[in-house]
Amino acid sequence: MKHDRMLDVIGQIDEDLVYEAERIRPEVSRRRPLWIRWAAAATAFVFVAFIGFGLKNIWSPWENQKSADGAISTATEEAKAEEPREEAAAPEAEEAQTQEMPAEAAMDDEAAAEEEAVADGTEEKGMTEEDLAMYDELFLYTDAGGYVYSLDPELVPGEDERLLLDGSGQVHFDFVYQSSEIVDVRMDETQLTWTEDTIDLPEGTTEGVLMITVRWSSMPEETQILMIPLGEETP
Amino acid sequence: MEDEKIIELYWARDEAAIQETDLKYHPYCGAIAIRILEDREDAEECVNDTWLHAWNAIPPERPGILSAFLGRITRNLSIDRYRVKHASRRRSNLEAVDLELADLEGRYHLDEQIEDRVIARAISDFLRSTDTFSRILFVRRYWYLESIRDIAERYEVSESKVKSNLFRTRKALRQHLVQEGVSIA
Numbered sequence: 001m002k003h004d005r006m007l008d009v010i011g012q013i014d015e016d017l018v019y020e021a022e023r024i025r026p027e028v029s030r031r032r033p034l035w036i037r038w039a040a041a042a043t044a045f046v047f048v049a050f051i052g053f054g055l056k057n058i059w060s061p062w063e064n065q066k067s068a069d070g071a072i073s074t075a076t077e078e079a080k081a082e083e084p085r086e087e088a089a090a091p092e093a094e095e096a097q098t099q100e101m102p103a104e105a106a107m108d109d110e111a112a113a114e115e116e117a118v119a120d121g122t123e124e125k126g127m128t129e130e131d132l133a134m135y136d137e138l139f140l141y142t143d144a145g146g147y148v149y150s151l152d153p154e155l156v157p158g159e160d161e162r163l164l165l166d167g168s169g170q171v172h173f174d175f176v177y178q179s180s181e182i183v184d185v186r187m188d189e190t191q192l193t194w195t196e197d198t199i200d201l202p203e204g205t206t207e208g209v210l211m212i213t214v215r216w217s218s219m220p221e222e223t224q225i226l227m228i229p230l231g232e233e234t235p
Numbered sequence: 236m237e238d239e240k241i242i243e244l245y246w247a248r249d250e251a252a253i254q255e256t257d258l259k260y261h262p263y264c265g266a267i268a269i270r271i272l273e274d275r276e277d278a279e280e281c282v283n284d285t286w287l288h289a290w291n292a293i294p295p296e297r298p299g300i301l302s303a304f305l306g307r308i309t310r311n312l313s314i315d316r317y318r319v320k321h322a323s324r325r326r327s328n329l330e331a332v333d334l335e336l337a338d339l340e341g342r343y344h345l346d347e348q349i350e351d352r353v354i355a356r357a358i359s360d361f362l363r364s365t366d367t368f369s370r371i372l373f374v375r376r377y378w379y380l381e382s383i384r385d386i387a388e389r390y391e392v393s394e395s396k397v398k399s400n401l402f403r404t405r406k407a408l409r410q411h412l413v414q415e416g417v418s419i420a
Contacts, residue, residue, distance in 0.1 A: 015303035021374035
């Protein structure tokens, strides 16, 4: 049967259906449950992965910088707060602040210099292998061709993103994860078909776990699996 | 004028029936025709032909829903005209619909001995078993031949939602047709 004929056949469906489609405006369900959970799960996963791989240390410079920034800003605020009340004591406050500054200021300068170097590209030339390795670990690689996205998983909502499951066993996957690159997706060890916006699940599937395999660039032999339960509805 | 009164005019062979029909249903039928033909002049001719076909069909027919009855005539006339006009090269919305419907038939061979009307009945039954939103999307796309974009705008949903819903409905319909013995693998 040619689909031309199907077009004609559909033209013969009952008139009440045609009438309904013309006159009735259906209520559209706007469920947005799972992407939010996915975002949370992804964040949690990355956090756990950090601890698990002992990567906490590589954040030290940034943590220190953050602390330094925080301390300086606190000191400045405190000093400002003191100003109106105790103008006479200002020199003392300044002195106290100056005493606290050297180590922090040095760290701050270092970080600023680093940032500048990165910005103008000069640091890349001077990067040691160790530096590069550390830099590398700030990114997460996927099995889907090694697309790199920020370790800090800033989940960027698409125009109309959602991850839905219905009873017929399909997942609608209009989800943007930083870019629209897709990580390796499996379903109970059955490779799913990936299309533009639909994943075909095995027949009759109404629930299950979406598994996303991730791998650290520095430890390619280690893979971690992010498991996202499907089929649950958020009220 | 009420549809029943218009139909009575047809039955009385009163030519005012055509004027009243044109007055009430020109925009509706015109929209169907222009959507398929994408040519205002052709669409206008199809709409005028629709009134003639209705005049010839009523009586003996007594349409239950006049709008759908007229719309069907317009749709069929427009598709026929489109096919004649674009016999050598298909394009645009109707071609897209054809391609989408191909996945209903591509994997099965529908028994040609079965009348189209029986298949249409099976499709109608199937559509009644689906949820309202899916049913309406299906009819808007494959009966009214509305573009994905227009449907998405009409119901304020994303185009991908429309596409995936239609995909799911077609897939379920295919299964239904097999179960009903309409299609043979």
